[in-house]
Amino acid sequence: MFTGIVEELGEIARVEPLSDAARLTVRGPLVTSDARHGDSIAVNGVCLTVVEVSGDEFTVDVVHETLKRSSLGRAEAGRQVNLERAMPANGRFGGHVMQGHVDGTATFLSRDPDGLTHFAFPAPLGRYIVEKGSIAVDGVSLTVAGVAKEEFSIALIPTTLELTTLGRTEPGDVVNIEVDVLAKYVEKLAAVHLPGTGVDNGKGKEDA
Incomplete structure (x- = not known):
């Protein structure tokens, strides 16, 4: 983990x-x-x-x-x-639960002078991306600042821009995203009670 x-x-x-x-x-x-x-x-x-x-x-x-x-x-x-x-059993929990199982990629769109950074994501992952929820971008634990259609934004502090690859991204660059695994488990458990959702309640897909 x-x-x-x-x-x-x-x-x-x-x-x-x-x-x-x-x-x-x-x-x-x-x-x-x-x-x-x-x-x-x-x-x-x-x-x-x-x-x-x-x-x-x-x-x-x-x-x-x-x-x-x-x-x-x-x-x-x-x-x-x-x-x-990987986090040791006695380590400090600084971000959020991440498995390292990438769900897909997003495309870097833009960043304003205040660090607000925008990405385009694949439509099927949209149901797991919520405002103020957690998301991993290229392995960095981040908080979603906003979601609109097939785009999400995050606010990057100067330290993150300096110490990770996110400060070096250019428009069009591809980044890895891992959505909050808790959201996927909740969806899986609730699917049987929500007919017509289109959620596969059978064999799960293999992640990266």
Whole structure:
């Protein structure tokens, strides 16, 4: 589990295409300081399993489903990424409950001088995005400032702009989003009592 408090701004060192997958090597001195084979590290909000650690770099394998559903399908050497280690049982809970299972991608639209930042999101995710609710954008725990049609806005403080990739986004850039998992569970449980909602109450989809 993660909380969306980015620990470090890392960098993709290498990308190796595999059959229906990719192997990424990521540079991050802080998160690799105690990383071991099998540990979980969120890379731009995507929970990935460490397969190798060498110096200040760690390597992960990214399967086809994750490449398709997240922005990691566009990963390239030199790109900066947000990094967070899995939360320890005795850790401080600073953001909100995050699984690192990306629901889809959004597109950065604009940011005003006050930090109010706008994104366009896929229509099917709209029912989970509510004003003053939680959302993860590229692994950063944020509060939704407003929702209009297929756009949402968040207010970014200077620290977030400086210490995460969100301060470096340009119009048209793709970011990962993970909606509040609690909303999805509530919907699942309520669906049987709300006929005609169109919610699938059977086998769930596989997330990234």
